[in-house]
Amino acid sequence: xxxxxxxxxxxxxxxxxxxxxxxxxxxxxxxxxxxxxxxxxxxxxxxxxxxxxxxxxxxxxxxxxxxxxxxxxxxxxxxxxxxxxxxxxxxxxxxxxxxxxxxxxxxxxxxxxxxxxxxxxxxxxxxxxxxxxxxxxxxxxxxxxxxxx
Amino acid sequence: xxxxxxxxxxxxxxxxxxxxxxxxxxxxxxxxxxxxxxxxxxxxxxxxxxxxxxxxxxxxxxxxxxxxxxxxxxxxxxxxxxxxxxxxxxxxxxxxxxxxxxxxxxxxxxxxxxxxxxxxxxxxxxxxxxxxxxxxxxxxxxxxxxxxxxxxxxxxxxxxxxxxxxxxxxxxxxxxxxxxxxxx
Numbered sequence: 001x002x003x004x005x006x007x008x009x010x011x012x013x014x015x016x017x018x019x020x021x022x023x024x025x026x027x028x029x030x031x032x033x034x035x036x037x038x039x040x041x042x043x044x045x046x047x048x049x050x051x052x053x054x055x056x057x058x059x060x061x062x063x064x065x066x067x068x069x070x071x072x073x074x075x076x077x078x079x080x081x082x083x084x085x086x087x088x089x090x091x092x093x094x095x096x097x098x099x100x101x102x103x104x105x106x107x108x109x110x111x112x113x114x115x116x117x118x119x120x121x122x123x124x125x126x127x128x129x130x131x132x133x134x135x136x137x138x139x140x141x142x143x144x145x146x147x148x149x
Numbered sequence: 150x151x152x153x154x155x156x157x158x159x160x161x162x163x164x165x166x167x168x169x170x171x172x173x174x175x176x177x178x179x180x181x182x183x184x185x186x187x188x189x190x191x192x193x194x195x196x197x198x199x200x201x202x203x204x205x206x207x208x209x210x211x212x213x214x215x216x217x218x219x220x221x222x223x224x225x226x227x228x229x230x231x232x233x234x235x236x237x238x239x240x241x242x243x244x245x246x247x248x249x250x251x252x253x254x255x256x257x258x259x260x261x262x263x264x265x266x267x268x269x270x271x272x273x274x275x276x277x278x279x280x281x282x283x284x285x286x287x288x289x290x291x292x293x294x295x296x297x298x299x300x301x302x303x304x305x306x307x308x309x310x311x312x313x314x315x316x317x318x319x320x321x322x323x324x325x326x327x328x329x330x331x332x333x
Binding site for chain 2: 032035036038039040041042065067069071073075077078079080082098099100102104105106107139140141142
């Protein structure tokens with residue numbers, strides 16, 4: 001127990017903490033076109049941070065509210081779980097992708113149509129706010145890579 | 150005033166030792182027509198349960214099913230692709246019509262009363278439940294099984310697929326294999 005505490009203390013003081021001031025990288029954001037304006041939209045992206053951080057909130061002028069959802073699968077039943085925050089461990093890619101963690105856009109001002117774009121602002125605990133422009137791909141899109149085939 | 154449908158009588162479900170998955174339902178399709186499983190007998194069925202307010206899993210799976218149908222080419226004519234809602238309160242035939250056509254022209258949307266849906270889900274052994282969630286549209290979401298069921302032309306369960314378990318090419322190939330085994 002004492003050893004563990006000691007190691008933790010040493011790690012906290014190590015130069016690692018002061019090493020990188022890089023902002024969080026947002027990779028390949030995209031949203032899926034929505035079919036009906038009254039239905040929630042969905043956006044995906046990948047994040048990478050040089051140091052431990054947390055995604056605390058997301059907002060967009062395109063929607064009343066953006067929620068961070070995870071999918072829990074138990075006994076083959078999918079349940080959406082609302083996350084208050086999403087951990088971003090240092091150096092690790094955190095991918096939001098179809099069938100898993102996603103950003104749900106509620107109360108869309110208008111239908112998300114293929115070819116369009118909208119801004120999305122991600123609020124991180126340490127680096128603050130980052131705004132990205134999100135392209136809207138097709139209804140059946142699986143991701144930006146597939147779209148460019 | 151909203152009228153709540155009478156609760157399902159559990160007595161009508163005859164359970165034997167094993168859970169038999171079967172295609173058995175009386176529902177309304179997205180054109181407003183009342184249909185039973187008989188309307189699809191003679192064709193293979195691909196059945197998926199979901200709801201149109203589902204932002205992630207359902208569009209992902211339906212887009213996947215659409216790609217599988219495209220990959221089946223002419224063979225797709227022998228497949229009835231069914232999207233059965235677990236949210237009949239919101240998924241009217243009109244809402245389903247707009248929704249399914251966005252994915253694939255061959256996709257059939259099915260809805261009904263809450264009792265109709267419960268009976269269909271029971272036959273397919275599909276689990277779903279309403280989850281209250283303050284932040285969701287209308288204050289709830291539906292949790293549901295993520296399987297796509299492949300049923301034979303006589304309505305028997307052949308196998309279940311999940312989007313993400315295999316690329317659409319592979320699922321299309323497995324459907325062709327199943328058709329061959331069945332003797333077509």
